[in-house]
Amino acid sequence: MLKSRPFDDITSWKYLAAIHGIEEVVWRQFGWLAPDEHEPDTSEYLDQDRNQCQHHNWYFFPWHRGYLSAYESIVRAAIHTLPDAPDDWALPYWNYNDTAVANPRLLPQAFATNSWPDGGDNPLFEPRRFGRGDGVVVIRKEDVDLKAALSDPDFEGVRNGSPGFGGVRTPFQHNAERPNEGLLEQGPHDPVHGLVGGYLTGTDPRDWHNLGLMSMPITAGLDPIFWLHHANIDRLWEVWLNRNSNFRNPVLKSWLDGPSGKRRFVMPQADGSRKEFAPKDMLDTKAPGLNYLYEDISDPLSGQQRLNLRLVLLKTLMDVPGITDGLEVETMPKKPTVELLGANSKAITLGSDPSATVVRTDKPTVRKLTDSFKLSTFALRASPEPDRVFLNLENITGENDAAIFDVYVGLAEGAVAADHPENRAGVVSLFGISESTNIAKPHGGSGLSKVIEITDTIDRLHLTGEANLNALPVLIVPVNDARGISIKRVSIYRQST
Ligand SMILES: [Cu+2]
Numbered sequence: 001m002l003k004s005r006p007f008d009d010i011t012s013w014k015y016l017a018a019i020h021g022i023e024e025v026v027w028r029q030f031g032w033l034a035p036d037e038h039e040p041d042t043s044e045y046l047d048q049d050r051n052q053c054q055h056h057n058w059y060f061f062p063w064h065r066g067y068l069s070a071y072e073s074i075v076r077a078a079i080h081t082l083p084d085a086p087d088d089w090a091l092p093y094w095n096y097n098d099t100a101v102a103n104p105r106l107l108p109q110a111f112a113t114n115s116w117p118d119g120g121d122n123p124l125f126e127p128r129r130f131g132r133g134d135g136v137v138v139i140r141k142e143d144v145d146l147k148a149a150l151s152d153p154d155f156e157g158v159r160n161g162s163p164g165f166g167g168v169r170t171p172f173q174h175n176a177e178r179p180n181e182g183l184l185e186q187g188p189h190d191p192v193h194g195l196v197g198g199y200l201t202g203t204d205p206r207d208w209h210n211l212g213l214m215s216m217p218i219t220a221g222l223d224p225i226f227w228l229h230h231a232n233i234d235r236l237w238e239v240w241l242n243r244n245s246n247f248r249n250p251v252l253k254s255w256l257d258g259p260s261g262k263r264r265f266v267m268p269q270a271d272g273s274r275k276e277f278a279p280k281d282m283l284d285t286k287a288p289g290l291n292y293l294y295e296d297i298s299d300p301l302s303g304q305q306r307l308n309l310r311l312v313l314l315k316t317l318m319d320v321p322g323i324t325d326g327l328e329v330e331t332m333p334k335k336p337t338v339e340l341l342g343a344n345s346k347a348i349t350l351g352s353d354p355s356a357t358v359v360r361t362d363k364p365t366v367r368k369l370t371d372s373f374k375l376s377t378f379a380l381r382a383s384p385e386p387d388r389v390f391l392n393l394e395n396i397t398g399e400n401d402a403a404i405f406d407v408y409v410g411l412a413e414g415a416v417a418a419d420h421p422e423n424r425a426g427v428v429s430l431f432g433i434s435e436s437t438n439i440a441k442p443h444g445g446s447g448l449s450k451v452i453e454i455t456d457t458i459d460r461l462h463l464t465g466e467a468n469l470n471a472l473p474v475l476i477v478p479v480n481d482a483r484g485i486s487i488k489r490v491s492i493y494r495q496s497t
Pocket of ligand 1: 220230
């Protein structure tokens with residue numbers, strides 16, 4: 001019903017998708033604009049409504065919540081005009097971590113095929129959803145791993161250190177202008193986009209003509225599965241808050257009030273009006289404007305808490321009488337400091353095979369780091385929290401929004417990456433890369449940056465002596481085609497509290 005409404009109807013499928021992002025030439029090529037059809041020409045549309053999506057910044061969660069709730073109320077109003085319509089319809093979510101389902105990472109059945117039992121076309125099916133290339137979506141368990149994002153205690157992150165659950169402080173920012181994305185956006189949000197959208201088998205993914213709708217921010221909102229993916233991302237925000245009473249949303253005015261002026265967030269309403277909103281209106285899902293609750297916000301990490309060698313050792317020591325006498329744990333939060341430990345020597349360009357580089361660090365700084373590990377083990381009072389270590393992939397540029405690769409740290413030379421999952425630091429998906437690479441876009445040109453926590457890996461390598469921490473090997477293994485992707489610098493930062 002929404003798909004049959006004209007573009008200039010602000011409750012139409014196209015208008016809603018253009019709010020996320022639009023590039024007229026791409027939409028036309030993909031058949032979403034007829035030869036004589038153009039974008040609406042109202043100033044509301046041109047100046048405020050379109051190209052609004054907030055990515056790679058700390059407004060990612062609240063902006064998308066406003067977007068989802070506008071969509072849900074517009075679809076609900078459309079459903080209510082049907083005979084015998086249910087009056088309790090709500091937007092479902094795609095829980096790719098659901099342990100009660102045999103393979104939760106398969107595309108939900110209702111979206112997977114074009115044929116419906118009555119033989120008609122399935123409007124939930126999208127032919128430009130290429131998955132692994134042939135239309136089949138394959139998502140590995142590690143692509144949707146929640147541990148990194150859900151374990152981070154802070155919503156707001158710091159540059160080069162932990163990006164936080166929800167991102168680093170930024171102004172209004174559409175798509176990928178500055179590299180400040182939070183951990184949950186980095187994954188599972190980004191990999192699911194690239195793995196669902198993908199690109200057509202046998203074609204060059206550096207050419208946008210070959211990419212799926214979900215692979216690019218400028219077309220993602222056109223695919224119906226977008227809304228179920230984002231409903232789950234929105235649910236995971238509630239899961240994180242519910243995990244630990246110390247996990248809280250920012251209280252800073254600049255976050256709560258959102259951007260100002262012409263770049264205030266705004267959404268169409270079911271009655272055809274427009275309504276501005278701010279992150280502070282998005283905090284309580286039970287508030288009248290939102291009015292929903294998730295069926296399940298239980299903790300998916302319960303029972304598999306971080307197995308940390310230091311903590312295991314510490315617990316053993318605590319059982320020894322006398323050793324922890326007079327122990328005081330400091331509770332005053334301090335501002336974290338972030339310090340560069342070292343970097344590789346030159347930019348790397350990815351090909352179809354794995355790419356290797358070495359991050360060189362200088363001895364005294366690494367000693368400070370390993371000392372912090374020892375201190376946290378043997379004298380908790382002196383250093384209540386060990387340092388955290390972060391691998392930075394800086395200024396990643398390229399044309400392929402569907403590119404995905406795994407990053408391994410500390411692998412011995414010649415070792416087969418697949419045999420060493422313990423060295424796998426994380427997965428990187430480059431959703432939004434082409435716009436952030438394009439110097440014609442606002443703040444474009446510097447590309448994306450990704451930050452992966454490697455504290456546990458470094459800790460293990462240090463304790464086992466398996467790798468030389470002064471010349472740490474980093475291996476990048478493409479999951480799909482990552483040709484032409486370039487990484488200006490690979491570096492390691494330490495963050496102390
Ligand atoms: Cu998204």
